[in-house]
Amino acid sequence: MENSAEMRTWLDDLALSHPLVIAGPCSAETEDQVLSIAKALKDTDVNYFRAGIWKPRTRPGNFEGVGALGLKWLQKVKAETGIKTATEVANKDHVKLALEHDIDLLWIGARSTVSPFIIQEIADELRGTDKIVLVKNPVNPDLSLWLGAIERLYTADIKKLGVIHRGFSTYEKTKYRNIPEWQLAIELQQKFPDLPLICDPSHITGKRDMIFDVSQTALDLNYDGLMIETHTDPDNAWSDAAQQVTPTALVQMMTDLRMRKETAAGEDYVNKLANLRTQIDVIDNQLIETLGKRMKVAKEIGALKKTKNVAVLQNNRWNEILGKMILEGEQRGLSEEFVLKMFKAIHQESINHQEKILKS
Numbered sequence: 350m351e352n353s354a355e356m357r358t359w360l361d362d363l364a365l366s367h368p369l370v371i372a373g374p375c376s377a378e379t380e381d382q383v384l385s386i387a388k389a390l391k392d393t394d395v396n397y398f399r400a401g402i403w404k405p406r407t408r409p410g411n412f413e414g415v416g417a418l419g420l421k422w423l424q425k426v427k428a429e430t431g432i433k434t435a436t437e438v439a440n441k442d443h444v445k446l447a448l449e450h451d452i453d454l455l456w457i458g459a460r461s462t463v464s465p466f467i468i469q470e471i472a473d474e475l476r477g478t479d480k481i482v483l484v485k486n487p488v489n490p491d492l493s494l495w496l497g498a499i500e501r502l503y504t505a506d507i508k509k510l511g512v513i514h515r516g517f518s519t520y521e522k523t524k525y526r527n528i529p530e531w532q533l534a535i536e537l538q539q540k541f542p543d544l545p546l547i548c549d550p551s552h553i554t555g556k557r558d559m560i561f562d563v564s565q566t567a568l569d570l571n572y573d574g575l576m577i578e579t580h581t582d583p584d585n586a587w588s589d590a591a592q593q594v595t596p597t598a599l600v601q602m603m604t605d606l607r608m609r610k611e612t613a614a615g616e617d618y619v620n621k622l623a624n625l626r627t628q629i630d631v632i633d634n635q636l637i638e639t640l641g642k643r644m645k646v647a648k649e650i651g652a653l654k655k656t657k658n659v660a661v662l663q664n665n666r667w668n669e670i671l672g673k674m675i676l677e678g679e680q681r682g683l684s685e686e687f688v689l690k691m692f693k694a695i696h697q698e699s700i701n702h703q704e705k706i707l708k709s
């Protein structure tokens with residue numbers, strides 16, 4: 350599968366003056382709940398009304414969705430508000446029912462994207478559909494698995510495709526429910542610049558007060574749209590209560606978010622940018638040159654170790670460097686997270702070079 354401008358035709362055809370917005374409750378709970386949220390979202394920027402009908406929960410015993418009955422409620426939403434509808438499908442039976450009920454946009458959840466068997470089953474059932482199909486990232490940060498799912502759908506002649514970035518599971522405790530790993534989405538954009546990319550800040554953050562900030566970051570990174578869980582009574586929602594926002598909060602958010610352009614004209618802007626980028630180019634060259642020099646010295650250390658049969662990894666020395674560099678970095682406004690990541694990569698490269706010498 351290769352990038353093609355056609356990938357974004359369905360989105361371009363909507364001719365939106367704002368990012369694509371998919372909003373609605375985490376789960377469809379009752380007909381009244383679904384309809385009252387949809388009515389509150391009528392005449393806003395919302396393009397698709399979402400509601401989970403089948404809810405894959407981490408543990409059994411939680412509310413697992415109302416099932417096919419909810420599809421009738423979504424049909425009512427479209428009839429009464431004119432908003433198009435969206436739901437998650439996780440197997441071929443879901444697909445069949447969703448298509449029978451004329452749901453306009455189907456998404457595949459993170460837990461399904463990890464399984465090529467499930468994706469193939471869904472793709473086979475969807476074959477040739479003109480509905481929009483969006484694929485959430487797999488729970489683990491694996492870009493090939495994510496793209497593999499898109500490829501299976503594309504091969505099944507489904508051409509209205511896109512991806513939803515909902516963040517990744519991690520063992521570490523962080524401020525996020527699912528860490529964003531923005532780098533992965535940036536890489537995806539580099540490979541498939543025309544594949545519509547939607548951010549799901551609700552699942553990335555897990556907390557409603559962080560949703561605005563993550564949404565703004567997504568727009569700053571050229572995302573095409575947002576999927577935001579919305580409920581008229583979030584605190585009493587039957588699932589994901591902490592991360593849902595009210596329709597009023599959503600509308601306010603859409604007003605406050607700053608839309609960014611991909612580029613800008615104007616001689617002053619263009620000249621200043623070119624000048625600053627020249628400075629960056631010079632510094633980048635210095636960085637590479639310096640790193641090359643550092644590896645040369647590491648190789649000499651490797652050769653010396655070889656003569657005395659000494660181990661490559663020297664934890665004391667390594668900890669001493671890390672400690673010093675974190676402090677140095679702090680003084681230059683570099684975050685500890687960045688310094689750690691960078692030096693871990695440098696250390697690994699140094700070890701690789703020395704390993705080659707010791708094994709030669």
Ligand SMILES: C=C(O[C@@H]1C=C(C(=O)O)C=C[C@H]1O)C(=O)O
Nearest residue numbers: 647650661662663666667696699
């Ligand atoms: C270069 C050495 O080998 C390894 C690599 C290090 C580095 O690149 O700074 C530090 C400690 C060792 O784990 C060394 O022993 O000094």
